[in-house]
Amino acid sequence: MKPKPAIASLSALAHEGRLEVFRLLIKAGADGLPAGEIARRLEVPPSSLSANLNLLSHAGLVQSRREGRSIIYTADYGAMSRLIGFLLEDCCAGSPEVCAPLSVILDRAACCASEEAATLETV
Amino acid sequence: MKPKPAIASLSALAHEGRLEVFRLLIKAGADGLPAGEIARRLEVPPSSLSANLNLLSHAGLVQSRREGRSIIYTADYGAMSRLIGFLLEDCCAGSPEVCAPLSVILDRAACCASEEAATLETV
């Protein structure tokens, strides 16, 4: 990942409302959520939400598909993984001081599902 | 780490000039670099740099100390680690799709120095 798109992703997440949207979509998993449902849950006007979803989408952090009258948004896990990969490798030069404390988190996540992830080619 | 400070850190890094400053300070290591040296290397006017260093400092990503007439800036590795920890745990709920592809990077970093990091209490 290059700096420019990394900055776009960082800006997209550096906003309380958008961060909440992204967190909600991560929780929603692969099924995602329709825009209206997101607006209802987070209590934001549809037009504001639409602007923010558009920003997240341009940053590549979320994807969308139409389903009938609804537009379903999903979090793009690969994009997030690439962003964190950028922060670790390019930004922090793989510095052990940054990386080492994080292995605990990764080990915890890896124990649940390591097979499927090994086949992903994200970073 | 809570969302508010995480957003402050994300905003701080979501800027080409500041991201370059942070990368430079990571490369400089624990010795850090004086403000003037940073300005010279990145070819930015001192007042602009000062404003950006101030923002990074308020986000907790860099620290500073005076040494004679110079003010030396250093990257705060712990803060960066906490930020990435937030993105992995709170934001992505430790999702394997995000975490798994990153273990390669961490393993690469861990092989160099795992002892010293184990004593850090950052996340």
Added chain:
DNA sequence: CGCATATTTCGACTACTATCAAACTATGAA
């Protein structure tokens, strides 16, 4: 078609962010 629903786009407004020259403050050396 005609109508209701889901979402986006437009437009106007406000508020914040970035930049940088010039003035100011702090430190060290003569």
Added chain:
DNA sequence: TTCATAGTTTGATAGTAGTCGAAATATGCG
């Protein structure tokens, strides 16, 4: 104390980002 150096603060300005009501667009249903 006086001068030079290192850096910050101030202030003016330009540009950008965020918000949200109202209008427009897309879809499905009867």
